[in-house]
Amino acid sequence: MTGTLPFRAVYHTPDVYDRVLLPHWFDGAEDTGHVRALMHRCYGPAPASGRMRILELGCGTGRVTAALAPYASSLHGVDSGAPMLDVFRTRYPLATTQLADIAAAVECLHADGERFDIVGAFWSLSYPIGDCFEDLTTDGIRPRPDLAAGVADAKVLVRKIVDLLAHGGHLIALFFDSDAPEQRVVTRAWERIAPFPGTGRGFGRETLLAALRDAEEDGLGRLTHFRTGGLSVAPDPPTAIDWFTIVHLKSMPALVDDPDIRAEIEAFVHQHTIDDGRVLLPTGMHLIDFWRTPRTSHLPNDSAGTRGVDP
Ligand SMILES: C[S@@+](CC[C@H](N)C(=O)[O-])C[C@H]1O[C@@H](n2cnc3c(N)ncnc32)[C@H](O)[C@@H]1O
Secondary structure (H helix, E strand, O other), X not given: OHHHOOOOHHHHOOOHHHHHOOOEEEXXXXXXXXXXXXXXXXXXXXXOOOOEXXXXXXXXXXXXXXXXXXXXXXXXXXXXXXXXXXXXHHHOOOOEEXXXXXXXXXXXXXXXOOOEEEEEEEOOOHHHHHHOOEEEEOOEEEEOOOHHHXXXXXXXXXXXXXXXXXXXXXXXXXXXXXXXXXXXXXXXXXXXXXXXXXXXXXXHHHHHHHHHXXXXXXXXXXXEEEEEEEEEEEOOHHHHHHHHHHHHOOOOHHHHOOHHHHXXXXXXXXXXEOOOOOEEEEEEEEEEEEEOXXXXXXXXXXXXXXXXXXX
């Protein structure tokens, strides 16, 4: 499948994403299960009729949206991949959608004074944050010369996302774990083209967390963050290799045609293939939850910290 796909086909060619995406398991639950559990903890069981305004940034085909949608009175999906939004609309016909870059959409929503009870961003914030540090095109990676300016831009973006939250609202984000073995293979591949900015491949996540800690320090809410190990599961080695080349390497010719990179991926896949032929790739996930709530909500019996949405 790999050789014929154009750069970034995973998000810009119909049907590719859902076909190549591997299930990810973390302690017996998929990523969707972890988001569902968080929603349940924050807001109780999914109601018969939702009353929350929900925004999803990088909504893709609406896979994780399923964990949020039952709580929604309105659902707005943003994604820069037209084929992704086509699928999203078939799954959530009542939703509004915006074919846009996350940064541009946030800017617009922010300028319009929009507020949401939930902002979801599942495996998607690495892109607009990464764009603050470098331009990625089929020809390669062009770093922005001023790293500090990139960090400042990324922090402004994150603060605007926090500003979109209504009182009591949550920003819920999933972010890949750059330190997990699966991602270390990916990092080594991309580093053949250019070094990652700042501290390396985890810099985008670190910048996001730093911006959310700043927001916490400014009294805007409370950050909870955990990392868990897990597995991406492929039914067989060729499917695992497609996962690396199409999703992780974005079908970028300079990477997928490099024999050393291919050899490393094949060896890694072989190392993690078990007796029944499945491939269990060691991966990891960061679950990030920013709850827009007053500082006093830490105190016992503080009514300002009541979980829930604005009446
Ligand atoms: C890894 S997929 C995750 C999709 C979905 N959230 C999920 O978990 O299945 C990343 C999504 O972000 C979108 N995306 C990537 N960069 C983007 C950007 N700068 N602005 C808007 N969407 C972007 C892609 O088109 C894709 O749908």
